[in-house]
Amino acid sequence: MFNYTFHWRPALNALPQMLEGAVVTLQIAVLSMIIGIAIGVVLAVMQGSRFRVFRGIASAWVEVARNTPALFQIYMAYFGLGQLGIHLDSFVALLAGITFNNAGYLAExxxxxxxxxxxxxxxxxxxxxxxxxxxxxxxxxxxxxxxxFHPMTNQMVWAILMTSLGVIVGLNTDLTGVTQELNVRTFRTFEYFAIAAVLYYIIAKIVTLGARGIAWRLFKY
Structure with a gap:
């Protein structure tokens, strides 16, 4: 029988913390896009190169990025590289994983x-x-x-949503990480994650509408 009692006040009181996490989420997404665009352009040029080794490297990157889960790519950056003696903290590992994924999709x-x-x-x-x-x-x-331009906007939104995977490598400063920490302390799962979902939605809509405005300004002629 449904007997859950909603308590929204503690969740709303935690909104400033969640907004701080949203800022970290945006930082990771923006950085992953900037670096991903730079690498993606290089990969796209390499794919059209007359040198087979360049084409092979670019094709391998794109194939792995597009045909394996982003979760695995982040795991490899955090746990896989750790096995090789390269230890990245949660923030850098998440950034590396999302950047790798972005670069592969953007290259195509x-x-x-x-x-x-x-x-x-x-x-x-x-x-x-x-x-x-x-x-x-x-x-x-x-x-x-x-x-x-418009496919890049979609990739930016995807990068924002992918940052939520940081919780699986221990990142607790982004929006999902902060929300999970609050949930563990209070067990008010529905309230906190409902607010987090609304914040993700708002961020994605702001990016989409902002991109439309930029496109109208730049490409109206």
Missing amino acids: TFRGGLRAVPRTQVRAARSLGFGAFDAFRLIVMPQMFRAV
Whole structure:
């Protein structure tokens, strides 16, 4: 028989702590995206390289990142590297795992974006005296990022949600970690995790709406 009594006041009183955890969540997600974008661009270029070893490294990264659970990738960063004498704390291990995952997905996204840029753009740039690197940096990359902007937004939201996996490697400073600590002390599971879910939803919606505003400003012409 349902006899659970809700007590929302303690959970609401803990909201400042949970908001501090939300800030850590955002820090991890943003860092993982910044690093993941940089690695993803390199991997996308490597996939199109004429050198087989570069293509092999990039393809292996993408295959592992996209076809194994993110949970396993975080475990490998925390426990697996520890077996090899490389000890990462919970924050860094979570960041490494999410970055690895982001880079793999973004590499495929960027590869599609690169294919969407007509080759004539590069030839035109070279005919105007641009070097290969400058043509890629100034002509190809802006068009590629425009083509993949919305998929990147989805990946950012996914990165935010993936930070919740930090609790399995002992991270207790992000939103899920703080919520779990509060739950252990009070056993008010429904109240705390309901509020945490609302905070995740709000963060994801802010990112999505912010991205729409940026896209409208940058790509309205």
